[in-house]
Amino acid sequence: MRETPLKKHDILPELALNYIEVLDKLRVHTGHDFTGLQPDIAQRQINSRIRTAGCKDLQTYLNKLESSETEAVLLAQTLTINVSSFFRNPLVFEYLRQRVLPELLLKKTKRGEQTLRIWSAGCATGEEPYSIAIIVRDLVNGEDNPLQINIFGTDINKESLKIARTGLYKTNSLDNVPLRYVRSCFTRQNGAFKLDPVIRDMVVFSEYDLLDEKSRVPQISVFGDFDLVFCCNVVMYYQSADQVKIFSKIARSIVTTGFLVLGEAEELPLPYRRSFIPLPGAGHFFQKR
Structure with missing residues (x-):
């Protein structure tokens, strides 16, 4: 037969x-x-x-x-499944703009702290950390704000990071970008869109494996202590044991009262549900106790 x-x-x-x-x-x-x-x-x-x-x-x-x-x-x-776009979940980024970042900026001002540290873990081709950078710049632009903004984008895929560093994107990557940001943050270039160099330079990219047991945080960030970590649509691709390893690393990297953002299909593992409080009406935003 x-x-x-x-x-x-x-x-x-x-x-x-x-x-x-x-x-x-x-x-x-x-x-x-x-x-x-x-x-x-x-x-x-x-x-x-x-x-x-x-x-x-x-x-x-x-x-x-x-x-x-x-x-x-x-x-x-x-x-390394790299599905990415600017403002991929508009509601998440609107909540970030209206609630989370203003709270962080106010806290920094009151405490006299000089640095805001943000990590986009599994950033693919860079749209996520750049979306964060666009909002941060919008919130602090024109203000007398001495804050140093450190945004780190990491991914395991070297080729994706090469694209991220160029700041050059196809039109469909901008489908969810508010029109005011399209006009103020991008210029057309040979049928694509080029990100404003000022925003591009706000993000530092590096190759990093979240399961690397030899490091606590990305080397480029030096010491971690992040005020905000985005880890969206990453852990869902891993088995439960490795999900816990990734969450353990991320949880240790976030400062007390700092924020964590997960993808819509992702949940905190049980061991970390006491350490992170879900924010009401915020989708998958969590604040560290």
């Missing part, structure tokens, strides 16, 4: 048992451990890469991956 040929999007049967072998070989190339990803997500993304690479079976792909640094980079990019 002839076997039914696999369709383009069918998962290779051998992946279910052997996908970890692919991730182990990838770790040799990249130094990053993807074994904590949800199995169905990892298998689906690996399968997509196998098809795109034109390999007939898993062993053929393993041979290719072992011998090709380029293929390792492409697989890592496929595994």
Whole structure:
């Protein structure tokens, strides 16, 4: 009897048992451990890469991956799902503009503190930290405010960070940007939109693995102590044990009374629900006790 040929999007049967072998070989190339990803997500993304690479079976792909640094980079990019846009959840950013940032700025002024520190963890191609920077600049622009604004954007995907650093985006990335910000913060350039260099320079980007056990915070931030952390649509791709590891790192990095923002489909693990208070009517904003 002839076997039914696999369709383009069918998962290779051998992946279910052997996908970890692919991730182990990838770790040799990249130094990053993807074994904590949800199995169905990892298998689906690996399968997509196998098809795109034109390999007939898993062993053929393993041979290719072992011998090709380029293929390792492409697989890592496929595994890091980078769906991003400016003001992706408009309600979240409006709450940030009306409630959270004004509260932080007022607190800094009253305490005589000189620095506002913000971390966008898993920032993909940079739209999220730039959206935060746009709002911060809008709130402090023209005011006699001595605050130093430090915004850090980190991601595991080097190629995404290259895009972020350019500050150049396609039109559809701006679909949710309020018109006043489109006019004041972007200029058209060869069919795309270029971010105002002043805003671009407010964000510092660096490669960082949230599961890196050797570091407490991104090296570029030096010491953490963040007033606000965005970690949206990141942990949901990981298994529960690694979710707890990521939350543990993030929780330690936030100052007391600082804020955490999660994605709509994400929840705080049980061990951290006493440490973070959900803000009423704020979606997934939490304040550290």
